Amino acid sequence: MADELLDRKRIVELFDELSRELRFQGARAQIYIIGGAAMSLAFDRERATRDVDARIDAGHYRLTQAVQTVGRRHGLADSWLNDQATTAIPRTPDGRAQTVYESAYLTVTGASARHLLAMKLAAGRGKDQGDIGVLCKHLGLKGPDEAIRVYRELFPGELVKASVRSAAEAAFPERSVERGR
Known part of the structure; x- marks a missing residue:
């Protein structure tokens, strides 16, 4: 397994591929990202991260399958999209979260600055x-x-x-x- 750093461009490429996998499965998914990936996508900060910390809001089962498929294809850990970081998310709803990636099959919102x-x-x-x-x-x-x-x-x-x-x-x-x- 490669210990690849994911920058903004690479994260978007992986989301594009996830979207294609979801289309192939006939499924839709929605995630809310936090951490370094959210910094990179929501604030255009040139930054790299080891994984994409996310809460899966819709399509959990199919998305998890797609994440594993895409990860294996690129030598990434199955946890390159890490949904174990959800305990760090405040319980207060994030009304200022913005869509940072959207396709017909995958919608990604990034945590707000607050x-x-x-x-x-x-x-x-x-x-x-x-x-x-x-x-x-x-x-x-x-x-x-x-x-x-x-x-x-x-x-x-x-x-x-x-x-x-x-x-x-x-x-x-x-x-x-x-x-x-």
């Missing part, structure tokens, strides 16, 4: 820091408190861990300098 920001803050991974900065800028946030407010709105009742606060503060290094004066 949802992506909240999920990346919750994950607390250093590798997400660049994305957190891009999302804060895209949303026009002025400081870490505004980023934390987005997190609290989408994960109500969750404690704001030190890692969440730290990631939010790192997105605004100029604010950290101001506080240090």
Whole structure:
């Protein structure tokens, strides 16, 4: 199995092929993507990811078959479209999700900037820091408190861990300098 990085172009090619497989099966599917693939497709960010984290909203069985077929054809793991990441998705509906790919057989919506920001803050991974900065800028946030407010709105009742606060503060290094004066 190849450990291929998937960039925007490659993800779209794989979705095209999934769509053809679904057509062959006479099926339709709908997915909601998060993580690096959503960053790449929804925000035109030149970025690569190891898999496409997704929640399958319609056509689960047929889509899973198509994902395996396409993956094997290209030497990818069966989990190149990873539906195990759904526990990271806020329960609050994403009313701002936009369609990032559409064919007659496959519709893909990408998580909104607010949802992506909240999920990346919750994950607390250093590798997400660049994305957190891009999302804060895209949303026009002025400081870490505004980023934390987005997190609290989408994960109500969750404690704001030190890692969440730290990631939010790192997105605004100029604010950290101001506080240090």
